[in-house]
Amino acid sequence: MEANRQIEILKKTQLFGALDETEMRLLAARAGLRTYPQGEILFCEGESCQGLFIVVTGRVRIFKTSSTGREHVLAVEGPGASVAELPVFDGGVYPASGSAMEKTEALFLSRIDLRALCLEKPEVSLKLLQVVGARLRRLVGIIEELSFTTVRHRLISWILREAKKSGTATFALQMSHQELAAHIGTVRELVSRNLTRLQAQGFIAMNGREITIVDEEGLQADLASMM
Amino acid sequence: MEANRQIEILKKTQLFGALDETEMRLLAARAGLRTYPQGEILFCEGESCQGLFIVVTGRVRIFKTSSTGREHVLAVEGPGASVAELPVFDGGVYPASGSAMEKTEALFLSRIDLRALCLEKPEVSLKLLQVVGARLRRLVGIIEELSFTTVRHRLISWILREAKKSGTATFALQMSHQELAAHIGTVRELVSRNLTRLQAQGFIAMNGREITIVDEEGLQADLASMM
DNA sequence: CGGCCAGCGTGACTTCTGTCACTGCTCCCC
DNA sequence: GGGGAGCAGTGACAGAAGTCACGCTGGCCG
Numbered sequence: 087m088e089a090n091r092q093i094e095i096l097k098k099t100q101l102f103g104a105l106d107e108t109e110m111r112l113l114a115a116r117a118g119l120r121t122y123p124q125g126e127i128l129f130c131e132g133e134s135c136q137g138l139f140i141v142v143t144g145r146v147r148i149f150k151t152s153s154t155g156r157e158h159v160l161a162v163e164g165p166g167a168s169v170a171e172l173p174v175f176d177g178g179v180y181p182a183s184g185s186a187m188e189k190t191e192a193l194f195l196s197r198i199d200l201r202a203l204c205l206e207k208p209e210v211s212l213k214l215l216q217v218v219g220a221r222l223r224r225l226v227g228i229i230e231e232l233s234f235t236t237v238r239h240r241l242i243s244w245i246l247r248e249a250k251k252s253g254t255a256t257f258a259l260q261m262s263h264q265e266l267a268a269h270i271g272t273v274r275e276l277v278s279r280n281l282t283r284l285q286a287q288g289f290i291a292m293n294g295r296e297i298t299i300v301d302e303e304g305l306q307a308d309l310a311s312m313m
Numbered sequence: 314m315e316a317n318r319q320i321e322i323l324k325k326t327q328l329f330g331a332l333d334e335t336e337m338r339l340l341a342a343r344a345g346l347r348t349y350p351q352g353e354i355l356f357c358e359g360e361s362c363q364g365l366f367i368v369v370t371g372r373v374r375i376f377k378t379s380s381t382g383r384e385h386v387l388a389v390e391g392p393g394a395s396v397a398e399l400p401v402f403d404g405g406v407y408p409a410s411g412s413a414m415e416k417t418e419a420l421f422l423s424r425i426d427l428r429a430l431c432l433e434k435p436e437v438s439l440k441l442l443q444v445v446g447a448r449l450r451r452l453v454g455i456i457e458e459l460s461f462t463t464v465r466h467r468l469i470s471w472i473l474r475e476a477k478k479s480g481t482a483t484f485a486l487q488m489s490h491q492e493l494a495a496h497i498g499t500v501r502e503l504v505s506r507n508l509t510r511l512q513a514q515g516f517i518a519m520n521g522r523e524i525t526i527v528d529e530e531g532l533q534a535d536l537a538s539m540m
Numbered sequence: 541c542g543g544c545c546a547g548c549g550t551g552a553c554t555t556c557t558g559t560c561a562c563t564g565c566t567c568c569c570c
Numbered sequence: 571g572g573g574g575a576g577c578a579g580t581g582a583c584a585g586a587a588g589t590c591a592c593g594c595t596g597g598c599c600g
Binding site: 150152153154156158160171172174175176178181182201204205206208209211212213214215216218219220221222223225226227228229230232233234271 | 383
């Protein structure tokens with residue numbers, strides 16, 4: 087049953103997990119499941135927002151594109167997360183674009199339905215505020231990094247974060263330098279050069295697509311000294 | 314009557330303007346009016362959020378500080394605006410600091426009260442989402458500028474925005490170069506140099522603290538060519 | 541009136557950034 | 571096995587960004 091599957095999905099989302107069965111059914115009836123092949127655009131910067139997406143499977147990359155074609159990734163959202171929450175309130179345009187990093191299924195909820203739900207179930211609004219708040223925090227963090235630090239610093243931060251995420255000192259670089267560059271707000275060449283330099287300085291070791299942190303304290307110290 | 318004055322104030326805010334008299338009274342009873350002299354800190358980056366501020370008079374400057382002391386202004390909010398909306402949802406920390414740019418009065422609402430209000434009056438949540446959404450848009454805009462453009466570009470954008478705001482080609486620079494630098498994410502010296510250069514190139518004319526746009530199209534063209 | 545101080549303008553540098561161009565490498569598909 | 575396509579490393583630059591150091595000015599206060 088399509089509807090039952092959707093309800094299962096909805097239960098796992100931060101936004102709607104707390105709704106009761108009846109609400110859930112109503113919501114599922116309104117939501118449309120869409121499938122996007124890898125690389126497909128879900129929504130485009132500048133387009134008018136029509137609704138919100140809930141990622142079911144796959145991952146969605148939220149990014150800005152410059153007029154020269156450079157990209158800056160603002161966030162990557164996986165299953166259970168919502169994307170493009172803005173439309174609930176104003177009917178403005180999407181501030182960034184979203185694309186599927188792999189084959190992705192997403193539920194689409196129109197702003198009209200969502201708005202109605204918010205008015206009926208105030209908890210949903212609060213959850214939404216929570217999600218948007220987290221997003222706001224992340225954006226402020228990005229601004230801080232861009233405004234006050236160098237590419238090297240951002241790269242080190244990224245490496246440390248990634249290692250922490252994996253739980254060990256060694257982790258696999260799962261993306262191309264190009265993509266990593268888009269994450270930390272620079273270009274491919276600088277990622278390449280800075281990685282090489284960190285390796286030459288004995289802070290990290292690289293083996294194919296694997297990065298090992300050799301001297302974590304050194305990296306930390308480097309971060310501190312650059313500030 | 315203090316309470317009546319507060320109600321007058323609340324009526325003019327985006328957030329609570331639509332509430333009825335009863336609600337308004339309740340809210341006013343809960344809110345605390347605080348006064349801050351010029352330069353005083355309302356809240357500090359990293360402190361745990363306890364509530365939201367409504368600016369009554371004066372202006373509040375929202376900014377990030379780097380460890381070297383550089384600052385980046387994220388927003389300036391005047392009467393009727395709310396500041397630090399985050400606490401409604403999570404009890405996390407303030408992502409940035411807020412200070413009074415001049416003598417400022419602000420109403421403080423605790424997160425508990427606000428949360429209760431949101432649950433009771435879903436419209437308030439929607440308004441909040443609208444405000445937070447606008448903030449989100451602005452932050453994404455800042456990231457875009459920082460990530461893709463130069464100081465010169467940001468300065469030109471700022472000048473064009475400022476002129477538009479004033480409605481004429483001439484407007485007064487109401488802040489020091491230092492402060493302007495904090496707005497566009499750079500340092501004093503670069504503001505000074507770039508202003509001089511724009512003047513030398515005949516795009517703008519400066520007379521004391523007054524800036525006149527001489528060649529708006531030239532500026533626009535410059536923006537376009539840099540991208 | 542003299543001194544002080546914040547704010548501005550600038551020169552001299554250093555370091556960072558981003559671009560271009562070219563070279564390999566590897567994987568994949570005919 | 572032979573091309574390609576896509577990614578990665580690197581040298582060479584040009585221009586931008588930020589730092590330091592100074593000198594100047596105008597306003598304010600004692």
